[in-house]
Amino acid sequence: MVDEQPNGAYLEDELTQSTNVRIETVVAPKLTGPSLFWNMHKSFKKVALERRAPVYFASDLYTLPAMAAAATAHQGKLVYDSRELYTDLDSSVGRPWVRTVWGVVERRYIKKADLVITVTKAIATRLASHYQIEKPFVSHNVPELANVERSDRLRFELGISEHRRIVLYQGGLREGRGLPQLIRAVAEVDIAHLVLIGDGPLELEAKQLASVISDRASFLPFTLPDELRVLTASADLGVALIEPLTESLRLALPNKLFEYLMAGTPVLASTTPEIKHIVDMYDVGILSEPDDHDALVEALRTALTDETQRAQWRANAANVLRDYSWEREKPDFQKKIHELLN
DSSP states (O other): OOTTOTHHHHHHHHHHHHHOOOOOOOOOOSOOHHHHHHHHHHHHHHHHHTSOOSEEEEOSGGGHHHHHHHHHHHTOEEEEEEOSOGGGOGGGTTOHHHHHHHHHHHHHHHTTOSEEEESOHHHHHHHHHHHTOOOOEEOOSOOOOOOOOOOOHHHHHHTOOTTSEEEEEESOOOTTSOHHHHHHHHTTOTTEEEEEEOOSTTHHHHHHHHGGGGGGEEEEOOOOHHHHHHHHTTOSEEEEOOOOSSHHHHTOOOHHHHHHHHTTOOEEEOOOHHHHHHHHHHTOEEEOOTTOHHHHHHHHHHHHHOHHHHHHHHHHHHHHHHHSOHHHHHHHHHHHHHHHHO
């Protein structure tokens, strides 16, 4: 249900392999708001109550009440994967009643969980403090390791001049990702060709803004991970300009950051704390505030014209993957699940 969160799929796969349980998919209704939550709750609860299991895995807040009901009914263990700060989602900006409802739901059910998982240490600390629970287990938004070779795929397929440097954004085209600011900055850096891969509510606005640089801007649709890696590896710079519109966004550590680095693509990233920590510690790119236009233009120009620096950032990327990968975190997750079952 939540984009840019691949770790949930890895966790669920691992549960299947570790406990011999079958994962059954329930199709979410095409609704929004309270109707979506209520219909999802009824659907998941019905399926879950019909199946006795040792562990019920709520892969987000939307499914937590249903999985909690099934765990109670069948005396099973409950795992809650809090992939976001649900009380501070970007979709709740200007909608305080949404935050209130999510807060009531999460407060009621999170203490029923035998294990809470989340995606950053900062969010784990926040959840523990806010709900007075044991500090959640952290499983970062990191991809499975893959050998991704550098390529010229984007340049070839889109007919991008060899004199341009490719600036890539991949992911949801939505608020809080610095997309309007990025497009305006690219307009002032002649060497840059912007490629946006994905879809979302800002797609039309982004295309309208990019019309002034139509010869230096390309849009590609949502692309499956295996194909996306090849495209990512043909960019010169990957963009992760998260805006701190909410606490959830401020504490985010998006998987696109690691996808760029796994493909050997340095990053232009925002100064939110979790992202800044990675970029600074491993020296894999350049930081800028999305709303500081002049600084963003300068950062973009520096990153694209300093070939020596960009080569060093690319070389440093492997160090991040040494410390942040699903393969590294998998044994600790296995241990947590085995503890629940024994």
